[in-house]
Amino acid sequence: MNGAQNQARDDRRPMAGQSPRDAAETPEGPRPGDEYAGDERAVLEAPDINRALTRIAHEILERAKGPEKLLLLGIPTRGTILARRLADRIEQVEGQPVAFGSLDVTMYRDDLRLKPARALGRTDLPTEGVDGRIVVLVDDVLYSGRTVRAALDALNDLGRPTAVRLAVLVDRGHRELPIRADHVGKNLPTSRAETVRVCLAETDQRDAVLLRGGLR
Amino acid sequence: MNRHLLSTSDLSRDDALLILDTAEHLAQVADRSIKKLPTLRGRTVVNLFFEDSTRTRISFEAAAKRLSADVINFSAKGSSVSKGESLKDTALTLQAMGADAVVVRHGASGAPHRLATWVDGSVVNAGDGTHEHPTQALLDAFTMRRRLGDLDGRRVTIVGDVLHSRVARSNVHLLHTLGAQVTLVAPPTLVPVSMGDWPCEVSYDFDAVLPKSDVVMMLRVQHERMNASYFPSAREYSRRYGLDPERLGRMPEGAIVMHPGPMNRGMEIAAEVADSGRSTIVEQVTNGVTVRMAVLYLLLSGSEPAIGGTQ
Known part of the structure; x- marks a missing residue:
């Protein structure tokens, strides 16, 4: 499985002796002893992320023909932050608020038994639910596609949206399932040996997409 | 492992x-x-x-x-x-x-x-x-946390048949771990003999502890485990250690009443108290x-x- 390489997903693992909140929100920077510590380069900086989100916000709006039926659901932790930012942007453009929330998919993952039991993230849905909405799933990195599959299963238990779309900040390839994003911030061809890390100001003090490792 | x-x-x-x-x-x-x-x-x-x-x-x-x-x-x-x-x-x-x-x-x-x-x-x-x-203590702590917020420094009074109560023992340890102060209230005959290492206080006077409690947890009198007379009569037990509407009135505002069930209504807890808005018994x-x-x-x-x- 990809988990060990995809830090953005992987850093939510709780361990006994560590509170789940810490586990969820401690950024995993290069640590002493990492083979390639220091060899981390930014592929997107704050202004790039900004522009990408603005474009995605417009694409979502255009595709949905207005904000009324939209529901942006972020996958914790960083997907939730991105969903909120996209909702803010859509509100600025349209002058009316758009529904957003978060959808924790931990209980639906297919790799639960490969790792110690993990803490759950938050699920926040609007009281009207997902029925009849155009749900846009938002995540930071699209990699194997397994998280998105879990999210689709989770949605299935919550109701019946009119349509489900997928927006991601970075698509790094290496899909293991037939899943494709509708809105992509940046396509980032990577090797499996590389690690993509998304930093957001809300949790990591700065906005950046960092790439490290690999044989280049 | x-x-x-x-x-x-x-x-x-x-x-x-x-x-x-x-x-x-x-x-x-x-x-x-x-x-x-x-x-x-x-x-x-x-x-x-x-x-x-x-x-x-x-x-x-x-x-x-x-x-x-x-x-x-x-x-x-x-x-x-x-x-x-x-x-x-x-x-x-x-x-x-x-x-x-x-x-x-x-x-x-x-x-x-x-x-x-x-x-x-x-x-x-x-x-x-x-x-x-243990799961009863965890659900009790969860119920308290939902009603009262963080348990740190909260005063929890557990009243009744402590001697036969596994609920009391589990709660004492868990609530202590979570930072709450636990006081056990029981007739002297229903307090375990050796409880030196229990992280809690013990009192025989319910009325003295009552006004200082954020949570009052009533325990069931476990007749099925009693092989001797631990108190003179059900009525006397009820008068000294039962939670009636009058005692409920002397609890601090916002304090809640808990019971692990099954209840002996009229014995350790009055029916009006069990059904009042302060009771969390169904939530539990x-x-x-x-x-x-x-x-x-x-x-x-x-x-x-x-x-x-x-x-």
Whole structure:
């Protein structure tokens, strides 16, 4: 499985002796002893992320023909932050608020038994639910596609949206399932040996997409 | 590594908070139209009940089913136990059937500890004799936290038959771990002889403690475990240690009334008090399912459990 390489997903693992909140929100920077510590380069900086989100916000709006039926659901932790930012942007453009929330998919993952039991993230849905909405799933990195599959299963238990779309900040390839994003911030061809890390100001003090490792 | 939930004293503060936080997330599932998660699909949970129980067994069964586990209910009545089968042989049978978790209630204190040495799955203590009932304490703490917020510094008074109460013992340890101050109130005859290491205070005067309590937890008078007269009459017990509407009125504003059930209405708690808005007795049952889901999830979902003690 990809988990060990995809830090953005992987850093939510709780361990006994560590509170789940810490586990969820401690950024995993290069640590002493990492083979390639220091060899981390930014592929997107704050202004790039900004522009990408603005474009995605417009694409979502255009595709949905207005904000009324939209529901942006972020996958914790960083997907939730991105969903909120996209909702803010859509509100600025349209002058009316758009529904957003978060959808924790931990209980639906297919790799639960490969790792110690993990803490759950938050699920926040609007009281009207997902029925009849155009749900846009938002995540930071699209990699194997397994998280998105879990999210689709989770949605299935919550109701019946009119349509489900997928927006991601970075698509790094290496899909293991037939899943494709509708809105992509940046396509980032990577090797499996590389690690993509998304930093957001809300949790990591700065906005950046960092790439490290690999044989280049 | 194989881990079990046998006693609340095995739980670190982080473990306890992880269970309560997980339960907080799982509470949302109860509000959905599909109250089921696929997480424990293919895992088997055996409910092994050597003592009578309504809510605990049903609660564990509902919790396991909401996580899609297969549930096998076993009660001593109508099983080979009535033919004289030993606990060990019963355990080996379960082992052969491939139980991933065994939820056990037994009249003998320590039975789940013995069981944990014989089976490969995780053992969850659902009440053993007068020893412990950890999931009850966890659901009590969860209920308090939902009503009152953080438990740090909260004053919890546990009143009644402490001597025979596994609920009291589990609560004392867990609430102490979570930072609450616990006071036990009971007639001197119903206080355990050796409780020097219990992290709590003891009082014989309910009325003195009452105005300083954020939570008053009433315990059931366990007639079935009483082999001697511990108090002169039910009426006298009720007058000195029962929670009636008059005492309810002297509790601080916002303080809540709890009872693990089943209640002796009119004995340790008056019917009006049990049905009042301050009583959390029905919530406790709802929360029981949620907390037990959290425990089963954390013990069974991963490659190794995230909580609990080793045997």
